[in-house]
Amino acid sequence: MVLKLYGVSIATCTRTVAAVAKELNVPYELVEIDFANAEHKSPAFTAIQPFGQVPYIDEDGFKLFESRAIARYLAKKYASQGTKLIPTDPKEEAIFEQGVSIEQSHFYPVTLAIAAEKTFKPMRGLSPDEVVVEEQLKALEVKLDAYDIILGRQKYIGGNSSPTFP
Ligand SMILES: N[C@@H](CCC(=O)N[C@@H](CS)C(=O)NCC(=O)O)C(=O)O
Incomplete structure (x- = not known):
């Protein structure tokens, strides 16, 4: 099935x-x-x-x-087919997991709050709260400053190697 x-x-x-x-x-x-x-x-x-x-x-x-x-x-x-998404080397996998955790803890909550105001509210006929949007955009800038530091040390947030495409 x-x-x-x-x-x-x-x-x-x-x-x-x-x-x-x-x-x-x-x-x-x-x-x-x-x-x-x-x-x-x-x-x-x-x-x-x-x-x-x-x-x-x-x-x-x-x-x-x-x-x-x-x-x-x-x-x-399905690791044997398609794009290799998760590294198998323990250290590379740990850095990948660090990237996943960063996305979940830092990026997603802030961008979701912005999407909630700017996309989902208008879909329900409601107006975005621009104060919340401004606050979250400022918070996002702080997060992206940290991204810049990480990306000064490694090529991608998930590590140095890109996913291997078939
Ligand atoms: N941690 C959950 C979050 C799921 C989630 O937030 N889903 C949203 C849509 S993107 C939803 O169902 N929202 C409706 C609600 O919370 O009532 C996951 O990653 O699956």
Whole structure:
């Protein structure tokens, strides 16, 4: 059975999983969740994803949520095909994990807050709070200063080697 990706096509976390599946040439079927009608908060959905968030995958009955965990699972399971996404050398892998942690802890919360104001609110007919946007843009600048320091020491946030393409 083809891997099923339960998500929302415009949602960043769903796109992360979709991008990883594509890099690995893993066929998948996107099962679009009806956000507008709060399908992700329904008992059927939260029975699988108790936080009521997309995405999750169902691979022949193996269900997994949290986009980064899904991405790692796919990258390891399908390591022999497509783009090599996770280094195998322990030190290179540790630096890759450092990059993943940076993305999760520093980049994502700030950019999500900006996207929430500038993209998601207008989609619901609401106006962005420009004070919040300004605050978050300032916070982002501080984060990007740290990125500059890291990128002065290594080629990419995830290490020195780019993913190996097939
Ligand atoms: N840590 C989770 C976050 C998932 C997440 O924030 N999903 C958003 C869409 S990108 C969502 O479902 N938001 C609806 C909600 O929180 O009610 C993951 O990486 O899968």
